[in-house]
Amino acid sequence: MSSSEPLTDASAADASPVESSGAHAASRLDPGAKAVLTVQNLRMYFPVKTSGIIRRTVGHVQAVDGVSFQVPTGGALGLVGESGCGKSTTGRLITRLLRPTGGTIDFDGRDIAQLSNRELLPLRREIQMIFQDPATSLNPRHTVGAIVGAPLLIHKVVPKDKVLPRVQELLEIVGLNPEHYNRYPHEFSGGQRQRIGIARALTLQPKLLVADEPVSALDVSIQAQVINLLQDVQKEFGIGFLFIAHDLAVVRHFCPEVAVMYLGKIVEIADRETLYLRPHHPYTQALLSAVPDVKQAAIGGRRERIRLEGDVPSPILPPSGCRFRTRCSLAQEICAKVEPPLMQIGPRHKVACHFAGELGHAPKEPVTMQVCGVDAHGSPVAGAAPDVQLNEPGFSDSWLDLQTGQRAGA
């Protein structure tokens, strides 16, 4: 912004001294941004083997089962869910630490899902990862300079004598003292170690960063520092983020778009405002109602909690039909028979539920009858054909309006 421009109210607030001292508002959505990453129908099945000499495969853990989404260039998609829902596996598939069982991972116009390690080498520069626990993801026997500089040497980005200045520059970017390059990880606090992990991920100027629970191991006051740092580097370098976390509040702050996973599937994906204010999937509603909330309690109000009974079922033998039905209060016959498709119900809102609706306003009849070509009990209707393309990443210009039951468009 040029200084001659008159300050509007909004920009005046942006320029307040608190902003420069490190206060950060939530990231905004840029609907027009091109996708840097498009994932379609991604699947990862881990074989379960018998013990003994002849190890037969007796089943598969369906850790990720048909997941599709997009991460916009320079934007952020949040991936939330309980432990064991497959969110970390998804992150590892995208960084290609694992080879997916099926599906495509389209990165910058190229499918990287089945590339060999050799073919992947140049791409490793572009996709980097930040790990949850900074204490175990940094080699205790290497100095910080060696850790942050290693990617530069491996990829021969700069001549050897230029590595140190570049490392110091990176340390400065993440808010560490550049003179500390010859110290070891144990000499730093948890928050500082996470900054080292971020510096290492930034070394090769990636286009996509997969952040797997980047702040959950940190103290509350330090969490905010690291989140703000991630926002700064995102803005400065235009990096797309896949932000994996179980903390719904942190994800809400960092990600303009959020996907909720349950047992290997995405059950709801929407922009932040829709997902947090008007969630349509009963699981999202339960998840949100479970978060203890300081400000609500402070003013005396307490949201009614939706109790989810029991635990997440085993991903080896997931329930038939809808995977959430065993814990869902809305579940009916159709839910056991037909798997609800992830269908678009708003400009930037998709949900996978037969009885999708706002909290307390669930429809009596399944909303998916037409889409799936079934009747209210889940039995196939002769001659009915599913009428939308499902499991497509991204959002289309038309969607199913739940109020009218008709197609609507922008």
Place this chain on the structure above:
Amino acid sequence: MSSFLSVRDLVVHFPTVDGVVKATENLSYELDRGQTLGIVGESGSGKSVSSSAILGLHRGTNAEVSGEIMLDGVDLLKVNDETIRRKRGREVAMIFQDPLSAMHPYYTVGNQISEAYRVHNNVSRKQARARTVEMLDRVGIPQPDRRVDDYPHQFSGGMRQRAMIAMALINDPGLLIADEPTTALDVTVQAQILDLLQDLQREFNSAIIIITHDLGVVAEMADDVLVMYAGRAVEYGPTKEILVHPEMPYTWGLLSSVPDVVGDTDAKLIPIRGNPPSLLTPPAGCAFHPRCDHTDKVPGRLCFTTLPELTPARAGGDHTKRCHLVNPDEVYAKEVLPEIAPEMSEEDA
């Protein structure tokens, strides 16, 4: 009438080769039966150390503990080891953060829970087992008569924490100390466990100390809050008072550095600068001054030289705070609230 639990001037020091680690300094609080106290603070603020002193867990170490811990009229720091051993698990019980490391992997869950019962009650194995199954059922473990013979690794995280709660409550203790009981759990499971604790508290009329770093948990569970920083109480009072009218900049920092799931997305995230101090050489004056944004509002560099006393807050009541600021309520309303809750401050205006 004095309270069920009353802690006065509790001091816990650990002498080390590098000097004395002052983990807890002059901590005082009171708690009645049926009430819940939330102790909030970052790692290393002394919240766990001060609570394990109640259980006498520092006995036999080189820790120097002084002060007074009155539980039901008995000073737990004065009684001998045998007495405290008999009280431990029976009158005071503790739930630990990580149930997997708090349970023995080689013994079945039922074995470990019934041991806690048999130590304090002269009963047969069979009776203890029946009581264990009853408790497992009470904390919501499905098929308790079968799961009682499972090993800890066969339980999920939430079920392990339920088993820990069953173990802690099997002797119907008057005081339950829950040290980060839900930090390792998912939000849905956390909600189940918090509900369970509240139900059991109503049923047994026990006092609960819940140690956490999550103000959200405190907001839902606790009647009173004690905010600790560098081994000292910096703010203490009724939960609602403290969350609505916090008067200590560290509490402001805790409130402004956590994002929210509801409310305005214009709300800003303001981290607390720097890192928690070393307890070996805490900063002079107010321990929070190196990270505080408001030291310039106090005349005469008082924050840097003099430790503020725990004084009644401006709002009055039982609310006390440790800060030199003369008008903390005005500073909070003018400088902090508009940043973290824009819509709330507009309503007030």
